[in-house]
Amino acid sequence: MSTKDILFYRKNTSISIDFSASEISTDGSLILLEKIEREHKLIKKFGKLLPDLRNPRFITYSREAQLKQRVFMVMLGYEDANDVKHLQHDPLFKDVLQGDLASQPTISRFENSMSKQSIFGLSNAWVDHYVSSLSGRKRIVIDVDATDDPTYGNQQMSMFNGYYGQFMLNELFFHDGETGQIILPVLRPGNSHSNKWYVGLLKRIVKKIRATYPKMEIVIRTDSGFSCAPFYELVDDYNLLFVTGQASNAVLKKHVKRAEKAVKHLYLNRGEKHQHFIKSTYQAKSWHKEQQCYSKIESTGLGMNIRHIISNIEEQDAREIYFGFYVKRGEASENRIKEVKNMCFSDRLSNHGYWANFFRLFISSLAYEMFLLIKQRIKKSSFEIAEKWQISTIRTYLLKVGATIKITKKRILYQLSKAFVYKDLFREIITQ
Numbered sequence: 001m002s003t004k005d006i007l008f009y010r011k012n013t014s015i016s017i018d019f020s021a022s023e024i025s026t027d028g029s030l031i032l033l034e035k036i037e038r039e040h041k042l043i044k045k046f047g048k049l050l051p052d053l054r055n056p057r058f059i060t061y062s063r064e065a066q067l068k069q070r071v072f073m074v075m076l077g078y079e080d081a082n083d084v085k086h087l088q089h090d091p092l093f094k095d096v097l098q099g100d101l102a103s104q105p106t107i108s109r110f111e112n113s114m115s116k117q118s119i120f121g122l123s124n125a126w127v128d129h130y131v132s133s134l135s136g137r138k139r140i141v142i143d144v145d146a147t148d149d150p151t152y153g154n155q156q157m158s159m160f161n162g163y164y165g166q167f168m169l170n171e172l173f174f175h176d177g178e179t180g181q182i183i184l185p186v187l188r189p190g191n192s193h194s195n196k197w198y199v200g201l202l203k204r205i206v207k208k209i210r211a212t213y214p215k216m217e218i219v220i221r222t223d224s225g226f227s228c229a230p231f232y233e234l235v236d237d238y239n240l241l242f243v244t245g246q247a248s249n250a251v252l253k254k255h256v257k258r259a260e261k262a263v264k265h266l267y268l269n270r271g272e273k274h275q276h277f278i279k280s281t282y283q284a285k286s287w288h289k290e291q292q293c294y295s296k297i298e299s300t301g302l303g304m305n306i307r308h309i310i311s312n313i314e315e316q317d318a319r320e321i322y323f324g325f326y327v328k329r330g331e332a333s334e335n336r337i338k339e340v341k342n343m344c345f346s347d348r349l350s351n352h353g354y355w356a357n358f359f360r361l362f363i364s365s366l367a368y369e370m371f372l373l374i375k376q377r378i379k380k381s382s383f384e385i386a387e388k389w390q391i392s393t394i395r396t397y398l399l400k401v402g403a404t405i406k407i408t409k410k411r412i413l414y415q416l417s418k419a420f421v422y423k424d425l426f427r428e429i430i431t432q
Contacts, residue, residue, distance in 0.1 A: 025092040028403025074367040081107035114359040139217040141177030143333035156354040159190035177332040194225025229286040246308040267299035277318035294318040343391040377429035
């Protein structure tokens with residue numbers, strides 16, 4: 001009796017291994033991604049916009065095929081072009097991509113082929129794609145926020161940012177505050193202030209929206225880093241509603257000094273935690289006119305928490321504006337940026353070229369938009385528990401499933417694992 005494959009014994013039972021099973025992929029959900037792409041043609045739409053100056057005689061992979069491979073890889077957790085080496089024999093990837101995967105050098109050349117003009121074209125197309133999705137809506141909320149991407153190499157435009165205390169690139173996102181869609185992703189130099197390029201880009205977005213939907217009510221929601229004189233001129237010029245944070249200063253501290261003293265007295269003498277709102281007018285020297293300012297003075301038990309917001313929404317009081325609208329940007333914007341950055345790997349901008357890294361940001365954003373389409377399908381299913389899943393949870397629970405593939409002349413059969421816990425949910429969303 002041969003014992004060369006026996007690893008150990010469990011009592012009287014021998015434990016052995018071999019590599020005789022059929023080809024199994026850990027990415028059985030690829031067929032779901034392909035179906036979603038066939039229905040919405042999101043990758044195909046942007047793939048057509050990518051420049052291709054290669055000699056046609058030597059082309060093996062079209063720009064669309066390269067983009068599709070890269071987006072699908074990101075969705076399934078493969079962050080870098082180097083990860084192709086782990087997938088070169090994957091039977092499902094080869095079926096979905098209709099052939100062998102493009103190699104790491106090919107993908108790297110693809111990413112580095114993007115020019116300034118290419119990125120500008122993609123940016124315009126991205127906003128146009130968002131505008132085309134607004135049919136039937138009368139009101140939209142545009143959330144604006146930025147995030148850091150620390151750099152560890154010789155990336156172009158990597159600069160030291162004093163606020164974050166590191167060398168980095170600076171990512172700016174315009175989100176739809178109700179649907180979570182990315183209106184526009186932007187990559188900026190690392191030393192950029194929060195509002196760098198912000199007003200100019202917002203103006204272009206608003207003009208595109210109003211050109212198609214002139215009566216659309218647009219509400220802008222930002223934190224204090226985006227409060228600046230050009231912004232207040234823009235909202236007046238285009239009749240926009242807004243709520244934006246405002247950093248504290250000597251003038252605002254003077255406005256709330258009396259209320260702060262009273263709230264602090266309530267806590268220190270009676271042990272009562274208390275919130276108080278003050279409405280006033282405030283105008284920085286560079287602003288063209290006064291704005292309505294709302295200040296929240298709160299004793300938390302850990303100290304005083306004083307926040308200021310500026311808004312031109314008249315029909316709501318301070319508490320409604322702050323708690324009913326402004327704080328929702330945490331879920332609508334900050335958590336969505338976390339998904340793009342940490343779960344779709346927009347923090348992996350490790351190319352040397354600035355425009356190549358800008359394109360990587362677009363790839364991560366495309367993966368995020370594909371995940372939004374999966375979330376929409378989940379909401380239509382009978383699995384309410386899955387409606388709160390973030391992208392990382394969807395990837396772990398729904399996309400990473402073992403599967404094999406059988407190919408005959410007239411049929412391709414994907415066989416997913418019998419032990420798949422969420423097979424009923426998967427069946428529901430793939431048949432919608």
